[in-house]
Amino acid sequence: MPFYSEIQIRTCHAEFKRLKKYTDKLIFFDRLFGIIPFSFPDFDPQLRYFFQKEKMTELSDIFRKERNNPGLNEKKFSFAEDFVFNIRPANSNSATYSNYILSSFLSRTPVFKEWIRQRKTADKPVEFFLDEANGLINRIENALQNEQEKGFNFQCMAVFYKGFYDAFSNQVNLPGKKRKFIELYLYAQGIIYANYINSLKTALQQSRNPVELQRSSCLDLPGKLGLMQELGIIEFLKSRYTGLDVISFENKVAEILCLITGEYTDQKETVLKILSAMNRQNPGGSSKMNSSGMHQKIIKMTTGK
16 A cells, blocks of 8 residues: 555545445545455466465465454544544445455456467467366365365355356356455456356367357357346346446446456446347336346355354
């Protein structure tokens, strides 16, 4: 966190106090101080934080730091008086808080097309990375099925695998209440790893038959959004952020949809146009973005409380 002078803190605190919407306070706090207080591991295709003791220790240390520091939702500065920037969520804002943190973790997703291009070699083609990734997921599945003692490592794997499975089955869920940073990080890593494997499959198919790939049935962006609407994901997002003003609402929904579909965030306007077209084809529903049906399923994470 950068150093701030008394004048800067007084100015920022006055601006912070003028903010009425909780989401605006989160954005302001994040921009000023960084809302994620710890350094989490970057994307690791080998998932070493599950299989190497020293790497798992990093996650365990983060868990202990969070558990032993209840004041992570505020920053306090003392000059002639105290200036407190507090984003501790009330019950009504707990889901918004967790969703914002989850979105922050998802925003760290690598651009896998470029990532794969830089790392594949004659000795390690795409097949090598795909076999490695599938093998690691199989190890996690076996561990979750056979583990007798459900310790910290088991709990971390369970949260990761839920994110992976939800993403792979196109049923990504948003947390319905306040969650720990470590939980949101692991769930996001599961989603990211599912996107990684999908990218490897696409790269493999393209390397084997690029012409056939162009004729394949892979979903484009409208197709992905249509499927997400059918599964109730878009309606779930709308209901979750219905308290925002129209501009903030549209930006937030479009940003999360970009993260889930793997699009760059500069495609938000395109996402909104597609949603608008879908609404015209399916009139009725909410007043902000119309849609049909909703499937609401709150994620259950299992990391110890």
